[in-house]
Amino acid sequence: MIKKIIILLILILPLLMNSTEVFLDYFPMAIGEGTAGNINTSMIETPLFFYNPAINSGKIKSFIAYEHKFLLNNLTHYNSVIITIPVAKTFGIGLGYINQNIDNIPIFPEFPNNIDSIDFTPQGYFSDNAHAVYLNLAYTFIPEGYRLFELSGGINIKYIIHQIHTNTGMGSGIDAGMNALFYLERINFKYKGMLNYFLVLKDIGSTIIKWDTPNEYRDDRKYTAITGMGYSINIDAIMTKLGVEINAAYGNEKKIGFSLNCTYNKLVGIYGGINYRNEMNIYKISDPAGGISLYSNGFEVYYSLSYQELGFNHSVSLGYSL
Secondary structure (H helix, E strand, O other), X not given: OHHHHHHHHHHHHHHHHHOOOHHHHOOOOHHHHHOOOOOOOOOOOOOOOOOOOOHHHHOOOOEEEEEEEEEOOOOEXXXXXXXXXXXXXXXXXXXXXXXXXXXXXXXXXXXXXXXXXXXXXXXXXXXXXXXXXXXXEEEEEOOOOOOOEEEEEEEEEEEEEEEEOOEEEEEEEEEEEEEEEEXXXXXXXXXXXXXXXXXXXXXXXXXXXXXXXOOOOEEEEOOEEEEEEEEEEEEHHHOEEEEEEEEEEEEOOOEEEEEEEEEEOOOEEEEEEEEEEEEOOEEEEOOOEEEEEEEEOOEEEEEEXXXXXXXXXXXXXXXXXX
């Protein structure tokens, strides 16, 4: 019991003392968890605009998905929902929701003058509930005739509500993204597959969360710029599609990311990812993450597994597209 309390305190202290809305840094949807967030290209089938607001325009279709994560050996729960709606052939609207709950956080008495009298009996419990709602607008420019490329762009408008015990923080922010997709075999018959360059700007101008505490505390979530390239190719002989992405992030988040995915016969897929990131001014290679997916009659089922210092993360999502 004491060990669980200590782990919960370690988990919640950054939120209480120097929060930058870390729940936004988890990877929404199981395929995002399994690729360690390296899923910014428009070549994926799932329109995950949480990562790149332009992705929805690259795969405009009616789509709905729900995900649940069992984070850190089930110490905290996380949910995400995504809905995309095509308004026109080249324009789409998306709605997204992220939620993280940490319950039964103990309230201990003040530290006593006499260390020997420390009592680990909680005086009560409280919860931490974080919510974020996304509105996505995305557009694709498709040249007429025999096109060699596609250009797409999009924005996310997000609103955050965070409740810790009796205090509430609220704020809003904007993300923007673009994709340039090139059909290599149409440009030069020597090359096959598709090449995708992307640029994502998150928390443009900073996302400010204002708290109703006596000192009117403000969370200042600085901007992050992510850029990189993706490549995918269909291998018809074995009915397989391969995709790879490499990216680099600057600003609030500093990392180099890599992911790989493989889909066989549009029925089953495997995917994985890894990051080389800055943690407390020390660059470290993250533990690899991975997952598996199944596809049938418009339904998509994903399961991913990743690891952090405090435990394993299990992520499951179900989606359906028209």
